[in-house]
Amino acid sequence: xxxxxxxxxxxxxxxxxxxxxxxxxxxxxxxxxxxxxxxxxxxxxxxxxxxxxxxxxxxxxxxxxxxxxxxxxxxxxxxxxxxxxxxxxxxxxxxxxxxxxxxxxxxxxxxxxxxxxxx
Amino acid sequence: xxxxxxxxxxxxxxxxxxxxxxxxxxxxxxxxxxxxxxxxxxxxxxxxxxxxxxxxxxxxxxxxxxxxxxxxxxxxxxxxxxxxxxxxxxxxxxxxxxxxxxxxxxxxx
Numbered sequence: 001x002x003x004x005x006x007x008x009x010x011x012x013x014x015x016x017x018x019x020x021x022x023x024x025x026x027x028x029x030x031x032x033x034x035x036x037x038x039x040x041x042x043x044x045x046x047x048x049x050x051x052x053x054x055x056x057x058x059x060x061x062x063x064x065x066x067x068x069x070x071x072x073x074x075x076x077x078x079x080x081x082x083x084x085x086x087x088x089x090x091x092x093x094x095x096x097x098x099x100x101x102x103x104x105x106x107x108x109x110x111x112x113x114x115x116x117x118x119x
Numbered sequence: 120x121x122x123x124x125x126x127x128x129x130x131x132x133x134x135x136x137x138x139x140x141x142x143x144x145x146x147x148x149x150x151x152x153x154x155x156x157x158x159x160x161x162x163x164x165x166x167x168x169x170x171x172x173x174x175x176x177x178x179x180x181x182x183x184x185x186x187x188x189x190x191x192x193x194x195x196x197x198x199x200x201x202x203x204x205x206x207x208x209x210x211x212x213x214x215x216x217x218x219x220x221x222x223x224x225x226x227x228x
Contacts, residue, residue: 045156045164045207045219059215095163104211105154107175109163 002026002108004096009113016086016117022079022096022110030074033099035106036081038092038115048094049081050104064090086117121146121213123220125206131228138195140223142208147188152212155184155193158222159204167206168193195225203227 008020020036035050049060049070058070069082079096093112100107122145132138142153151171156164166175168184171191181196195202208220 044222045209047217047219050217061216100166100169103152104214104217105152105166105169106164106209106217107166107169109165111163 002098004098004108004110006094006096006110006113009094009115011116011118012086013119014087014117017082017084018086018115020081020083020094020096020113020115024077024079024096024098027098027108029077029098033102033104034072034079035097035099035104036070036079037095037097037106037109038090039095039112040089040092043092046092050099051079083115086115088117091115091117120216121148121210121218123208123210123218125208125220125223127223128221129224129226131226132198133228134198134200136198138193138198138202138225140193140195140206140225142186142191142193142220144189144191144210148191148210149212151187152210153184153186153191154209154211155182156207156209157202157204158207164207198225 003025005023012018036048051058051070067085071080095112096110097106098108124143126141153171155168158164172184183194185192205222205224207222211217
């Protein structure tokens with residue numbers, strides 16, 4: 001059974017940092033592109049970043065470029081998101097997702113972890 | 120960047136009725152790389168339809184997708200109580216990013 005379990009969310013002050021983790025199981029993690037997708041309270045879905053299966057290709061949304069860093073450890077079946085210089089508008093539930101069919105198609109989703117940026 | 124506009128914002132229907140949701144793209148979506156997701160309160164989105172019309176594993180056949188180019192439709196033939204939720208479309212044919220529509224809420228009338 002596929003599982004993606006996010007952790008590391010919480011309350012942080014503006015300008016602060018947080019590191020999110022996503023533990024994967026039930027599928028061959030190293031074969032899949034992975035992504036972080038967020039959802040602000042009461043709002044829609046926003047893609048944040050994705051990383052190729054080997055980690056050699058990475059893309060970021062303009063809204064987080066230069067502040068967030070995505071990485072993965074295939075030996076540990078884990079995905080990470082280092083978030084620096086956090087702003088109030090980064091407040092959201094952050095979902096870890098695995099892309100299907102080698103396309104930018106999030107087929108497996110975690111349950112999400114809430115990040116709140118507030119003083 | 121391809122912008123996806125979903126309509127209506129809210130659809131008020133009764134169980135057993137037919138739901139028709141629209142997703143319009145600002146430019147053509149290549150190879151019909153258009154997906155639909157269902158999200159219930161407090162839950163992660165669930166993939167329903169990919170490639171504009173292919174149902175994901177385990178999705179009931181009352182859900183169907185159609186369209187090409189810039190106009191796409193999700194149809195729920197007969198609404199079940201568990202279908203009342205928010206639905207999002209997403210394009211995945213335009214690298215490097217992926218974009219989502221703003222969502223349509225299907226609520227009980």
